Amino acid sequence: MIDLLVAGGGPAGLATAVHAALAGLETVVVEPRHTPVDKACGEGVMPSGVRALAALGLDLPRGHPLRGIRYVREPDRAEAAFADGPGLGVRRTDLHAALARRAVEAGVRTVTGRVGDVAQDAASVTAAGLRARWLVAADGLHSPLRRRLGLDAPVGGPRRYGQRRHYRMRPWTDFVEVHWAPAGEAYVTPVAEDLVGVAVLSAVRRGYDDHLVDFPALRARLTGPPANAVRGAGPLRRRARRRAAGRVLLVGDAAGYVDALTGEGVALALASAEAAVRCLTEGRPQDYDRRWRTLSRRHRLLTHGLLACAGRPAGARLIVPAAARAPAVFRAAVRALS
Numbered sequence: 019m020i021d022l023l024v025a026g027g028g029p030a031g032l033a034t035a036v037h038a039a040l041a042g043l044e045t046v047v048v049e050p051r052h053t054p055v056d057k058a059c060g061e062g063v064m065p066s067g068v069r070a071l072a073a074l075g076l077d078l079p080r081g082h083p084l085r086g087i088r089y090v091r092e093p094d095r096a097e098a099a100f101a102d103g104p105g106l107g108v109r110r111t112d113l114h115a116a117l118a119r120r121a122v123e124a125g126v127r128t129v130t131g132r133v134g135d136v137a138q139d140a141a142s143v144t145a146a147g148l149r150a151r152w153l154v155a156a157d158g159l160h161s162p163l164r165r166r167l168g169l170d171a172p173v174g175g176p177r178r179y180g181q182r183r184h185y186r187m188r189p190w191t192d193f194v195e196v197h198w199a200p201a202g203e204a205y206v207t208p209v210a211e212d213l214v215g216v217a218v219l220s221a222v223r224r225g226y227d228d229h230l231v232d233f234p235a236l237r238a239r240l241t242g243p244p245a246n247a248v249r250g251a252g253p254l255r256r257r258a259r260r261r262a263a264g265r266v267l268l269v270g271d272a273a274g275y276v277d278a279l280t281g282e283g284v285a286l287a288l289a290s291a292e293a294a295v296r297c298l299t300e301g302r303p304q305d306y307d308r309r310w311r312t313l314s315r316r317h318r319l320l321t322h323g324l325l326a327c328a329g330r331p332a333g334a335r336l337i338v339p340a341a342a343r344a345p346a347v348f349r350a351a352v353r354a355l356s
Contacts, residue, residue, distance in 0.1 A: 019142055019263030022298070023150035025133035025163055027053060029110075030270025030287035031156030032117040032126075036074050037295040039124035045129075047121065047128045048146045054114035058182045058249035060217045061279055062194045062207045063106040063113075064356045067285030070292065075124075079116040080207040087281075087352045088193040089338045092235050096341035097193055098352035105356065107194070109210040113284075133163060136266065143265040152298055153266045159251070161272035164258055169268065171257035176221035176329060178202075180278055183226060185214045187242025195282060198338055199232035200331045203279065206236065213245060218255070219278055220344050221329075235276045254278060255342030261307040267294045273310055276321040279328070289313050316354055 022038045024031045027049025038045040062084055063071070071078060084105035088097035117213075121128070129146070136153065143153045155163035164170055164307040189208030198203040202220025206222045209215050216236070218229040226248040230237045258274040261267060270287035290310055327333035341348040 026156035033291035070288035079112035091338035098349040155175035177253035182217040
């Protein structure tokens with residue numbers, strides 16, 4: 019019997035596996051796809067996420083340093099620099115590949131397959147033909163394991179979707195720019211010296227180029243050719259009734275997700291991975307749900323608040339002017355999230 023089985027070999031699952039291996043747990047990751055996997059991701063890692071990657075002993079992949087966050091709705095702008103070092107704009111595929119290499123170095127074993135049915139008893143959990151003391155479900159936003167375990171919770175409100183494309187050009191900024199329009203937002207993230215990622219988030223279902231029409235100043239800046247096809251994801255918001263069921267813990271997006279609006283997805287996934295492994299090694303798995311709520315509380319509150327404003331046309335028009343008129347408040351919010 020192994021110590022830990024991890025369902026999902028994305029960044030959250032690999033981070034969990036590395037933490038577990040470094041803590042002396044025999045760990046196996048089950049993943050159906052070949053690494054690296056590309057997804058519709060904003061690709062901005064907050065400073066706390068950069069520190070979490072370094073704590074894993076990861077050689078940080080090449081990318082582009084991020085100095086802070088800038089909100090844009092012409093003619094108003096508001097920006098705030100991160101207080102505790104830079105963030106990192108990095109292609110998801112590069113980050114995924116770096117985490118996969120680190121997992122191999124740490125002694126994690128990866129098998130190709132899917133975790134389907136899960137059987138538990140008082141001492142173990144059996145899935146994918148393997149028996150382990152614990153199972154971590156890190157199988158993503160639409161987690162099949164969360165659903166099978168009866169942990170899915172209803173989600174209300176508008177259903178938001180994301181789309182992302184890269185442009186082959188030199189970045190014009192070292193900030194993550196968030197451009198606001200009544201129907202949604204566009205997120206600009208420099209991810210290399212010659213590559214810029216642009217993601218759009220909205221509750222309006224339409225094509226990527228149709229969304230860009232709402233951002234004429236941004237569209238005028240995108241002078242480089244598209245570097246790849248558009249990728250989409252959603253609906254984004256997901257809720258879990260709790261983060262644990264018997265000997266199974268939910269980590270990363272599988273644990274619940276509010277929205278990509280504040281850009282903390284990777285940082286929260288890394289934090290939840292560390293918290294889950296710490297609870298297991300301390301013999302306190304029952305503490306994980308409370309720890310997850312604590313580490314994600316600030317993010318959830320701020321994201322819910324921004325979504326409530328952005329979901330109303332009048333609110334979307336006022337967010338950037340308000341941030342520009344209260345720079346200290348905006349700076350505090352950015353630093354709280356970073």
